[in-house]
Amino acid sequence: MSATHPDGSGNHGRKLPLFYRLIQNSSASVLVLLVVLIVIGRFMNSNFLDWGNLTSIFRSTSFVAIIALGMTFVFIALELDLSVGSVVALSGIVVGMLLKEGVPIPVAFVAGVLSGLASGIVTGFVIVHFNIPSMIGSLGMQFILRGVVYVVTKGIPLYPLPEGFEELGLGNVLGIPTPWLIYMALAAVFWYLLKHTTYGRAIYAIGGNKDTAWLCGLNVKTLRMSTYWITGALSGLVGVLLASRLSSAQPNAGQTWEMLVIASIIVGGVSMFGGVGTIVGTVIGSLLIGMLTNFLVMIRLSVYWQNIAIGVIILGAVILDQYRKNLALRMR
Amino acid sequence: MKKTLGFLAALLLCAAAASAGQRVTFVPPLVANPYWDVVERGARLAAKEYNVELDYVGPTQLDINEMMKYLEAAIAQRVDGIATMALNEAALAPIINQAVGAGIPVILVDTDAPKSRRTAYAGTDNVTAGKVLGENLARIKNGKAKIGMMTGALDQPSLNQRMEGFRQAIASYPDMVEVALEGDNSDLQICIQKGEAMLRAYPEIDALAGFEGFGVPGLSRVVKEAGKVGQITVVGFDDLADTFAFIRDGTAIGTTVQRQFMMGYLGVELAVKAANGEKLNSIYDTGVLFIDKSNIDTFDPEAK
Numbered sequence: 001m002s003a004t005h006p007d008g009s010g011n012h013g014r015k016l017p018l019f020y021r022l023i024q025n026s027s028a029s030v031l032v033l034l035v036v037l038i039v040i041g042r043f044m045n046s047n048f049l050d051w052g053n054l055t056s057i058f059r060s061t062s063f064v065a066i067i068a069l070g071m072t073f074v075f076i077a078l079e080l081d082l083s084v085g086s087v088v089a090l091s092g093i094v095v096g097m098l099l100k101e102g103v104p105i106p107v108a109f110v111a112g113v114l115s116g117l118a119s120g121i122v123t124g125f126v127i128v129h130f131n132i133p134s135m136i137g138s139l140g141m142q143f144i145l146r147g148v149v150y151v152v153t154k155g156i157p158l159y160p161l162p163e164g165f166e167e168l169g170l171g172n173v174l175g176i177p178t179p180w181l182i183y184m185a186l187a188a189v190f191w192y193l194l195k196h197t198t199y200g201r202a203i204y205a206i207g208g209n210k211d212t213a214w215l216c217g218l219n220v221k222t223l224r225m226s227t228y229w230i231t232g233a234l235s236g237l238v239g240v241l242l243a244s245r246l247s248s249a250q251p252n253a254g255q256t257w258e259m260l261v262i263a264s265i266i267v268g269g270v271s272m273f274g275g276v277g278t279i280v281g282t283v284i285g286s287l288l289i290g291m292l293t294n295f296l297v298m299i300r301l302s303v304y305w306q307n308i309a310i311g312v313i314i315l316g317a318v319i320l321d322q323y324r325k326n327l328a329l330r331m332r
Numbered sequence: 333m334k335k336t337l338g339f340l341a342a343l344l345l346c347a348a349a350a351s352a353g354q355r356v357t358f359v360p361p362l363v364a365n366p367y368w369d370v371v372e373r374g375a376r377l378a379a380k381e382y383n384v385e386l387d388y389v390g391p392t393q394l395d396i397n398e399m400m401k402y403l404e405a406a407i408a409q410r411v412d413g414i415a416t417m418a419l420n421e422a423a424l425a426p427i428i429n430q431a432v433g434a435g436i437p438v439i440l441v442d443t444d445a446p447k448s449r450r451t452a453y454a455g456t457d458n459v460t461a462g463k464v465l466g467e468n469l470a471r472i473k474n475g476k477a478k479i480g481m482m483t484g485a486l487d488q489p490s491l492n493q494r495m496e497g498f499r500q501a502i503a504s505y506p507d508m509v510e511v512a513l514e515g516d517n518s519d520l521q522i523c524i525q526k527g528e529a530m531l532r533a534y535p536e537i538d539a540l541a542g543f544e545g546f547g548v549p550g551l552s553r554v555v556k557e558a559g560k561v562g563q564i565t566v567v568g569f570d571d572l573a574d575t576f577a578f579i580r581d582g583t584a585i586g587t588t589v590q591r592q593f594m595m596g597y598l599g600v601e602l603a604v605k606a607a608n609g610e611k612l613n614s615i616y617d618t619g620v621l622f623i624d625k626s627n628i629d630t631f632d633p634e635a636k
Contacts, residue, residue, distance in 0.1 A: 047532050050532070053532055056525070056528045056529070056532075060524075063521070146392075150363075150364035153364070154364055154369055155362075155363070155364030155365045155366055156366050156369060156573075157366065159572075159573045159574045160573070160574070245521070246521060247553075247574075248520070248574060250520050251364065252518070253520075253521070255519065293522065293529070294525065294528075294529045297514060297533050298529055298532060300512070300534075303483075303486065303513050303514050303515045304486060
């Protein structure tokens with residue numbers, strides 16, 4: 001066994017040619033595709049790289065991208081959380097209802113995040129304690145939480161919300177959208193957590209081989225559950241940010257987002273089979289998936305063709321990455 | 333033996349209870365949806381006034397198969413009347429015919445299925461509603477506009493019909509031009525995202541028309557955040573709370589409402605009347621209104 005880092009960057013210490021290092025880097029292919037799309041976008045529409053358009057992309061990308069940070073942990077641990085979109089709606093409704101009751105914004109903010117964390121705790125407990133497949137366990141939670149939202153709201157958006165609340169999702173700091181700044185900060189935290197802490201290494205370990213990890217003395221059950229706590233809390237945060245950005249709490253918020261989140265991380269090089277993935281890859285994958293909506297409108301592609309284009313780009317990203325992996329194996 | 337007798341007695345009691353009042357099943361294409369909630373309130377009022385038992389049941393996401401299951405269950409229970417919406421005429425016509433064949437009147441609301449044997453239809457067809465929006469936009473823009481359109485899901489018949497009517501209306505004005513069409517899947521966040529991109533990709537746009545309920549709230553936010561209130565005319569459909577708020581503050585000019593409370597009311601009323609042997613018309617027009625600043629304060633969505 002060569003000393004390959006679980007994040008795919010092998011051969012520590014040796015200085016290698018740039019191309020070789022690029023091929024070995026799990027984020028390289030998606031980065032190349034991202035650059036290609038940006039060049040095409042700029043070529044087809046000279047306004048594509050305007051600061052105004054970039055901030056629009058950054059702001060709208062932040063929401064799914066924040067959840068993708070957590071889903072990276074979930075996938076590396078060989079778990080699956082399909083409930084994230086429903087958690088987004090739930091926490092939005094929680095924060096919306098509290099604000100309408102006159103609760104101060106910071107308190108409502110915290111309550112929204114906590115409602116997400118609580119959902120994640122339940123999801124993790126159900127899946128790990130009853131030892132049921134994570135796909136079914138989290139799908140059940142997806143239905144239950146969305147159902148709770150419909151029961152509480154009867155499908156009607158909560159509007160209006162108090163003045164000032166929209167500042168969080170709609171505001172800028174030094175010209176940069178606030179949700180994007182929050183995302184960048186969280187990405188740094190989770191990058192450190194995954195790559196440089198014992199906890200992060202343990203997540204890789206249980207995703208690589210649960211039995212070995214258990215034999216090594218890791219508390220596999222708690223570690224597995226903890227990944228749902230992360231997605232839960234992050235989805236809760238996103239629910240609050242989205243309600244703020246939309247200055248209303250929408251019962252259908254986050255519907256089908258689990259697929260966008262999963263596409264973002266898989267395109268970013270996270271493995272479906274556990275044990276492999278990086279935060280850097282996830283960030284690039286999230287940007288790629290997140291900018292597609294804007295990109296396809298900006299290049300003026302007919303709305304009837306947009307789904308085909310999205311499918312082709314996602315497939316292209318994954319095929320390109322597979323090609324890179326094969327090349328990297330041969331170059332070892 | 334005792335058990336069986338008890339069971340039979342219970343069954344008889346049930347049958348007696350059921351025959352005491354009439355039962356109507358209302359199957360909307362969506363429950364827990366702002367538009368259909370108003371329909372439900374209309375249906376419940378009629379059920380109260382006519383003293384009938386109302387089952388208001390339907391799927392939480394558009395799903396024709398789910399709708400068919402609810403309709404089949406209603407036929408199996410031999411309810412006195414059914415009210416529903418023809419989400420897809422081809423798919424629903426056989427089951428509508430089956431109900432009518434079994435002696436259960438079927439009232440369609442919102443979207444008609446004229447080729448089926450349905451008893452009656454109550455609503456305004458979406459093509460007409462689209463025309464009303466197109467005519468009003470032409471009036472507001474003096475027959476000259478470059479229009480960005482925002483629909484929901486690309487395969488939703490009601491939205492496609494609204495667009496068809498809208499396009500028919502603007503076709504008679506040579507300077508009313510459709511510049512772009514985007515779809516937001518009935519998601520406010522995507523509506524805003526695509527609306528922002530649309531204004532950048534097509535800077536010539538001076539009017540935005542939303543065809544699903546989130547159109548006016550989403551596109552109004554886009555115009556407001558871009559600082560283009562007054563330069564870009566926002567119009568659309570339906571009556572969400574923020575749609576009205578944006579009309580009141582002047583960001584949006586107007587919205588087209590189909591009186592869906594009346595549709596719900598008529599759905600139940602006509603079903604009861606048909607069950608009692610009354611002869612019905614084929615079509616009941618519930619009308620369509622264009623709401624702007626001038627009439628927003630007198631508009632009552634629950635007026636009969």
